[in-house]
Amino acid sequence: MKGRLYLITGNPGKLKEIKNRLDGLDIELSTMEEDFVEIQADTLEEVVFFGIEHLVGEKRIDRPFIKDDSGLFIDALDGFPGVYSAYVQQTIGNDGILQLMKGMDDRTATFKTVMGLHIPGEGISLFRGEIKGDITLEKRGFFGFGYDPIFIPEGSERTFAEMTLEEKNRDSHRIRATMKLVDHLSME
Ligand code: IMP
Numbered sequence: 001m002k003g004r005l006y007l008i009t010g011n012p013g014k015l016k017e018i019k020n021r022l023d024g025l026d027i028e029l030s031t032m033e034e035d036f037v038e039i040q041a042d043t044l045e046e047v048v049f050f051g052i053e054h055l056v057g058e059k060r061i062d063r064p065f066i067k068d069d070s071g072l073f074i075d076a077l078d079g080f081p082g083v084y085s086a087y088v089q090q091t092i093g094n095d096g097i098l099q100l101m102k103g104m105d106d107r108t109a110t111f112k113t114v115m116g117l118h119i120p121g122e123g124i125s126l127f128r129g130e131i132k133g134d135i136t137l138e139k140r141g142f143f144g145f146g147y148d149p150i151f152i153p154e155g156s157e158r159t160f161a162e163m164t165l166e167e168k169n170r171d172s173h174r175i176r177a178t179m180k181l182v183d184h185l186s187m188e
Contacts, residue, residue: 001119001188002026006065008034008055013145014068020169021178025185034059038086044069044114045126047083052116052124061118066181068115070173072147074135076106085147094139094150107134111151111173115181125184129176144168 003026007015010033019029037054041047048069055061071085077100081088088097101107112130119125132154139149141161148161153172160168169175 001064001185003064004028004030005185006030006032006063008032008065008067011145014174016165017169017172017174018066018068018178020165021175021182025182027185032061032063032065034061038069041083044071044083044112045128048114048116048126049124052118056118062120064117064119066115066117068113068174068177070111070113072109072111072151074101074109076101076104076108089146094147097135097147097150098138101135107136109133109135109151111147111153113173113177115174115177117181117184119188127177127180127184129173129178129180131171131173131176 005027007018007029009015009031015029015031022029034055037051038047039050041050048067051069052067055067071082073079073082081097110130110132112128115127115129117125117127134152136150136152136159140159141149141163143163143165144161149159152159160172
């Protein structure tokens with residue numbers, strides 16, 4: 001595929017991360033802010049799929065676009081905040097998560113991204129990326145956004161927020177999903 005592709009998001013952090021990985025392809029990535037209807041669902045896949053159907057069916061968006069949804073799934077909290085990650089980040093935030101996990105030895109968690117691509121006439125394709133890691137005991141670092149200060153990806157001693165964009169982009173849930181999207185687009 002060549003040309004312009006839109007990322008539906010109000011989050012400049014996501015744009016930077018994805019854009020960085022599309023370098024080299026003949027694709028210009030721009031953001032488009034649209035009200036995204038987040039249905040209440042058990043999986044990120046359903047949230048993304050039905051959200052895209054709404055954008056196409058109700059909002060009549062007829063351009064190629066991607067919409068991603070991510071979530072932090074903490075094992076000791078049975079996968080919470082998971083599909084509620086945005087709401088939890090806005091309400092109790094990272095301090096609230098650390099408080100909830102006070103005294104818990106099992107700090108393992110998985111960050112997941114589901115990226116949905118809509119190309120007019122071709123329908124919707126979903127690409128998944130996930131990375132395991134640990135929740136810290138305290139917030140560390142100032143880069144990135146969201147849960148970055150409390151998540152240490154596997155194989156690292158630093159949180160995502162202690163990494164530069166380039167370092168985080170070497171491997172992350174979003175990058176794993178983006179690479180699958182890039183493979184797909186390269187074959188178009
Ligand atoms: P959404 O995909 O924007 O709905 O993300 C859900 C929540 O997870 C939001 O609060 C984001 O800030 C947070 N989030 C998404 N991706 C990341 C990430 O790469 N690092 C840290 N937090 C993230």
